[in-house]
Amino acid sequence: MEGAVLNADGFNAYFGSNQILKDIRLEIRKNQVWAIMGPSGCGKTTFIRCINRMHELTPGARVGGSLTLDGEDIYAMNPVMLRRKVGMVFQRPNPFPTMSIYENVIAGYTLNNIRLTRSKKDEVVESSLKRAALWYEVRSALHQKGTFLSGGQQQRLCIARALAMNPEILLLDEPTSALDPMSTAKVEELLHELKTQYTILIVTHNMQQAARVSDKTAFFFLGEMIEQNDTKTIFTNPKNEKTQNYITGHFG
Amino acid sequence: MEIMVDKTGSGVRSSFNQAATLDRTVRARGIKSRLFRLAVIILTVISTAPLLFILFYIFRQGIHAINWHFLVNIPRPVGETGGGVANAILGTVLLILVASVVAIPLGILVGIYLSQVVTGRLAYWCRLSVDVLQGIPSIVIGILIYEWVVRPMGSFSSFSGSMTLALMMLPSIIKSTEETLKLVPGSLQEASLALGVPYYRTMMKVIVPAGMSGILAGVILSISRVIGETAPLLFTAFGNPYLNSNIFKPISSLPLLIFNYATSAYADWHQLAWGASMVLIVMILVLNLSTKLIQSRWKAQF
Ligand SMILES: Nc1ncnc2c1ncn2[C@@H]1O[C@H](COP(=O)(O)OP(=O)(O)OP(=O)(O)O)[C@@H](O)[C@H]1O
Ligand SMILES: [Mg+2]
Numbered sequence: 001m002e003g004a005v006l007n008a009d010g011f012n013a014y015f016g017s018n019q020i021l022k023d024i025r026l027e028i029r030k031n032q033v034w035a036i037m038g039p040s041g042c043g044k045t046t047f048i049r050c051i052n053r054m055h056e057l058t059p060g061a062r063v064g065g066s067l068t069l070d071g072e073d074i075y076a077m078n079p080v081m082l083r084r085k086v087g088m089v090f091q092r093p094n095p096f097p098t099m100s101i102y103e104n105v106i107a108g109y110t111l112n113n114i115r116l117t118r119s120k121k122d123e124v125v126e127s128s129l130k131r132a133a134l135w136y137e138v139r140s141a142l143h144q145k146g147t148f149l150s151g152g153q154q155q156r157l158c159i160a161r162a163l164a165m166n167p168e169i170l171l172l173d174e175p176t177s178a179l180d181p182m183s184t185a186k187v188e189e190l191l192h193e194l195k196t197q198y199t200i201l202i203v204t205h206n207m208q209q210a211a212r213v214s215d216k217t218a219f220f221f222l223g224e225m226i227e228q229n230d231t232k233t234i235f236t237n238p239k240n241e242k243t244q245n246y247i248t249g250h251f252g
Numbered sequence: 253m254e255i256m257v258d259k260t261g262s263g264v265r266s267s268f269n270q271a272a273t274l275d276r277t278v279r280a281r282g283i284k285s286r287l288f289r290l291a292v293i294i295l296t297v298i299s300t301a302p303l304l305f306i307l308f309y310i311f312r313q314g315i316h317a318i319n320w321h322f323l324v325n326i327p328r329p330v331g332e333t334g335g336g337v338a339n340a341i342l343g344t345v346l347l348i349l350v351a352s353v354v355a356i357p358l359g360i361l362v363g364i365y366l367s368q369v370v371t372g373r374l375a376y377w378c379r380l381s382v383d384v385l386q387g388i389p390s391i392v393i394g395i396l397i398y399e400w401v402v403r404p405m406g407s408f409s410s411f412s413g414s415m416t417l418a419l420m421m422l423p424s425i426i427k428s429t430e431e432t433l434k435l436v437p438g439s440l441q442e443a444s445l446a447l448g449v450p451y452y453r454t455m456m457k458v459i460v461p462a463g464m465s466g467i468l469a470g471v472i473l474s475i476s477r478v479i480g481e482t483a484p485l486l487f488t489a490f491g492n493p494y495l496n497s498n499i500f501k502p503i504s505s506l507p508l509l510i511f512n513y514a515t516s517a518y519a520d521w522h523q524l525a526w527g528a529s530m531v532l533i534v535m536i537l538v539l540n541l542s543t544k545l546i547q548s549r550w551k552a553q554f
Contacts, residue, residue, distance in 0.1 A: 084448035094439040097552035108447040
């Protein structure tokens, strides 16, 4: 338990009577980068949406079992407070269309009515955009609408928006699946930098990506977590036959 | 393809006849589509012409009546020349203002609710009653307000007129808000919620602003639709030959004034009615143009 930021212990999730996640056990330590892999429909998205309690927004969705953040039961916390500690980046970039780049970055503060001084705002915007590797591309256009950026820039803007809140954990759901290889490379580079400061969970279908950015990999199959290990070990020496098949491209 | 081959002279002889027929059909089609385009243009002109003519006629009749004196004075008694329609302009503005204060927040809130709750009993009945309300003739709404507001309060009033107009504005504000917000992608709501923004703030600060141009356009259109209402105001706002700004007293409005003066026997008053018509038309034109402006300027891109 020592050092585990996020701990799933016999965690289950459902859509109505349909059990999507079965008895998930996972222990995620500080500053680790975890790749969540597995064939389509196995519950990866569902799992990370349970961590910031976005799962329960779907009517009929429920959870069971234990999921803790710093030892505290996530499902006993106030979801609003929880989500400020757990940042999320979605598969498709979704900057706020009515806001400028600048306003998008500090949206977590303004939308929550957290007042910052002008200089503090500038500081948060600059440092977040720098950490998201977007600063040098947009610093002269901070007051343009965020939706004018390219898809890859928009995605990095969304990452900056999440980082601005200084979350403990960053969840990324296939963040590069809508991006071209150049933007993908930029986002990956960025994840590399971020892992010194954050604990990161990234869902990806791309094995090279998982190999490049993650320390640990969890392999999901039909709602169960069937294997977890150091990423290197999983890719070179998978124990489970299904993992083996997936990695060698026999299914999924 | 075959035609091109044929034209360059390298076509196979046996396919020449076939190609020629094809050529003819293609040319016939070209003529047909040109005829069709011409017909569409002519019909468009035919149907637009009366509208333009109406506008032109009203402006020609009204323009003589309009001057500063006309805009800031109230009507004079029969026999005296001059006089203006200030009472009606003020009345129309006040009626619309009070109606908007009631209908806009209520309509937008109901619209937000309906855009969020797709199924469910309450939403079903709400949608149904909005549709029904939209179909109720304005005169009937006037009678209802007469029974519900004018009688209990004991007099005709600007307030009762505003309630009538508010009821008529509600359905279109609700509908346009609902439709606009349904088009706002759900991913925006998720983005906001994932930042730890509570639901109501997400709605008010992210979703509604994203649909603002559509909502405003709906609001303005609803105003331009009721600004010319006459019948239901006859027994609610009633009309008033003097300037009035007390919402609990009877008040005039441009359509009421037009109705009263156009049906009178005096040429002077007819002139006032034409001037008032032009003022009303200009107001409606301005409202419609501002909708276009808002839609092109404020449109959020998703
Ligand atoms: N809103 C929903 N209502 C009901 N069932 C759902 C809903 N969303 C997902 N599911 C089901 O939950 C299961 C897991 O879905 P999930 O999105 O977590 O898969 P995934 O591993 O992220 O897949 P992918 O790699 O394709 O993104 C699927 O079988 C899916 O049918
Ligand atoms: Mg997914």
